[in-house]
Amino acid sequence: MNFLVETSYWLLRILSIIRVALRALRRNKLRSVLTALGIIIGVGAVITMVGVGQGAKNQVEAQIASLGRNVVLVFSGNFSSRGVNSGWLSAGTLSVPDVEAIRLEISDVVGVSPEVRRSFQVAAGNQNWFTSIVGSSASYFEIRQWELINGAGFTDQDVRGATKVCVIGKTVAEQLFGEEDPVGHIVRISNVPFIILGVLAPKGLSIMGTDQDDVIIMPYTSAMKRLMGGTMLRTVLVQTDSFEDLNTVREQINDLLRQRHRIAEGKDDDFTVRTQEEIAQMATATSRIMSLLLAAIAAVSLIVGGIGIMNIMLVSVTERTREIGIRMAVGARSRDILLQFLVEAVTLSSLGGLIGIGLGLGTAELLSKVAGWPTLVPMTAVVVSFVFSAAIGIFFGFYPARKAARLDPIEALRFE
Amino acid sequence: MSAVIHLDAVHKTYHTGEVEVHAVCGVSLNIERGEFVAIMGASGSGKSTLMNIIACLDRATGGRYLFDGADVSMLDRNQLADIRNEKIGFVFQSFNLLSRTNALENVELPMLYTHRRVPSEQIRERALQALDTVGLADRAGHHPSQLSGGQQQRVAIARALVNKPSLLLADEPTGNLDSRTSVEVMGLLQRLNEQGITIVMVTHELDIAAYTKRNVVMRDGQIVHDDPVANCLNAETELRRRKQADQTVKLAP
Known part of the structure; x- marks a missing residue:
């Protein structure tokens, strides 16, 4: 009081x-x-x-979050090497067995997917469009937290068999099919017909400012064998169990790949490993x-x-x-x-x-x-x-x- | 009962550059409760300096000053401020009202700094009361610039009274007023004195000093005379006399 x-x-x-x-x-x-x-x-x-x-x-x-969750990215080439910078996407130094090794040998990894990417002219019916084709494994959608609004994704079976199937982004769907449902239709990519299994949920712009929905995703085996040729990969996406594992997984991948690529002590890596966090920091x-x-x-x-x-x-x-x-x-x-x-x-x-x-x-x-x-x-x-x-x-x-x-x-x- | 003011060989020396100025040299003075004293003297006689010491605005450089029985020579700034606030009312020659606030707020000012906590509704009430005492209750909302000199001085007196001090000090309170208003102000002071307030004022006008009960005359920092006033003038009688004189002038053809 x-x-x-x-x-x-x-x-x-x-x-x-x-x-x-x-x-x-x-x-x-x-x-x-x-x-x-x-x-x-x-x-x-x-x-x-x-x-x-x-x-x-x-x-x-x-935008970083749209990259996926708990993601470690492995790129071919070295971002920070002195002397000749080969351009980090030009030299393919990662192989499919590298991807397998990461999946099998590193604990705390829940998903691994290669990513190959090139742009092609695509056509469906009397419409055509210029878009980028991404080849990946079936776990790609899980890693990037990318859902389908329509239809289904492809499976590991499709990857093993290099079948001619794909899922398409929202932008591509609108350009080629307008209001129509694209699931079950065929899209011709560089004259190869692919069956559309599903349509992806829109994701918007990437960090680089490109439209992430302007994309067609298919099994990486199909993309490499039927469209792009070549056997080397430029990017591998790895998803870890939890956020805390990111850095240890990053170190482990680094060690594993140095060993597999037989890089001697003191020599520069021929690849680059970045966590999502680091990419965010750079951005x-x-x-x-x-x-x-x-x-x-x-x-x-x-x-x-x-x-x-x-x-x-x-x-x-x-x-x-x-x-x-x-x-x-x-x-x-x-x-x-x-x-x-x-x-x-x-x-x-x-x-x-x-x-x-x-x-x-x-x-x-x-x-x-x-x-x-x-x-x-x-x-x-x-x-x-x-x-x-x-x-x-x-x-x-x-x-x-x-x-x-x-x-x-x-x-x-x-x-x- | 002890004296309100007890000065014992008080000295005040200013150091201005090389020269030492002895403004007050050894003044001893007793002022009892209920007195009405005028301190007189030519300018430079030290009367204002003495007044500032009595008012606890300034400190003596030598001697002892007992106020209400308590030695104030040793008090610090804040303790002196408290005494000024609670026990002394001070009236200046130049009124010293805050020009941007109205009469009522000017009178309220000392209550804003009291230690005894005054509730806000009481602040207003007491300020109005004080204004009423000096006959200016109807001018409460006026700013100093809207008041005459005599009215401003009465507001200043109300301000000095509002904390119910035991001592009222006035430094040439009539110095800026014409003779008629001066008599009015002296009348007010006389009435307050009759109510029991001890008043000490400084003046150099003999006729004003005649309204007080005791005259202390200073010269060169010392008291040379200290006498009770023989024929104490009554301000009210004087005012009545003047009014009659005025009427006589008017009636004369």
Whole structure:
């Protein structure tokens, strides 16, 4: 009870100080707005930047997720070898027995699928389309978390027999068959007829910005024997049991393939193993640098804004020396004066922060409407920037407030 | 009963550059409860410095000052602020009202800094009461710029009274007022004194000092005279006399 009375007393007191501070700020409207401008721009920039960054990050994450779940990718060629970079998709150094070895010898692997890919002109009825053909094993759909909206996928049997079957992506289905159900129809790829078993659920754009639904997927054996020729693979997808296994599996694949490819100690790999995580990191690296740069600019802007507040508070203290003297003469303690000016500075900076947050939200909204960028401002960013702007008020308002609190009452009263 | 103010060989020395200025040199003074004292003297006589020391705005550099029996020479800034807030009301020559707040809020000001917690509805009530005491209850919403000099000084007196101090100090309270308003303000102070408030004021006008009960005259930082006022003037009688004189002038053809 006593505690409640105490608390409400202090609340009322702080409220009355805030009221005095607001009145003082209202008295110099233009000056207050100009002073808060630094904070407004700083916080606005932070909110906009976070909104754009978060939006982009979400988009990339969705794209990474569309790659599949707990996926380790093995590419032929070496991404990071010095000297001649063979171009990581040009040299096929992975073989079908490599895939088998990974499947059999590495624990925690739940699915393995090669991926061969080339673009072909395809036709069905009187429609034709240029699309990419992907050859894979039956577990490919499970690895990539890719469901069928219609029909069925192919089986291991189809892979062993290199049968002429396929499933097609949404884009291809629309281009070749329009509204019609493509399941059971035939699509001719480079004059070879394939039976369409199913239609894939749409996945949208890839990290590279290509349409993932513009695809025809068939058993890799069929693709290699009947369409592309050759025996070497360029990409292998491996799915692990859990997220924690990703890195150990990555190491194990690395060791296994070095051994199988007879790569001597100290020589470079002729393949590259990447986890989904690493690919995500590569994809977000640029946006992270961008974010850091913008954060630096915002920080500078906030500091400059803070110095602006300090400057104007110093002017205000000088202007109101007599007022301070009067307040002290009627019994204000140093702490009362300190609090008054501190609250004024904090009010100024947090009002600036609020306006800045509004401005930032507006800008983010505008960017997504006009420029079509996906933006998303998290609540934490709003709260943090508000708290931060208030903290700037405390930090930069303290020195002027202390200067006011330390004035000598007689000197202050004598001040003209 | 101890004296409200007990000064014992109080000194105040300013160091301005190379020169030492002895503003107050060894003043001893006792002021009892209920007294009405005028401290007089030419400018530079040290009367304002003495007033600031009595008001706990400034500290003596030597001697002892007992306020209400307690030694205040050793108190720190905050303790002095508390005494100013709760036990002393101060009235300035230049009124010193906050120009951007109205009369009522000016009177409320000391209550915002009290230690005894005053509930907000009581703050308003007491401020209005104080304004009523000085006869300005109907001017509560006016800003200082909308008030005459005499009214502003009365608001200042209301502010000084609002925390019910035991001592009212006034530094040339009539210095910025015309003679008629001066008498009005003195009348107000006399009435307050009759109600039991101890009043000490600084003035250099002899006719104003005549409204008090005791005159202390200072010269060069020392007390040279300390006498009770023989023929104490009554402000109300004086005002009535003036009114009659005015009417006489008006009636004369």
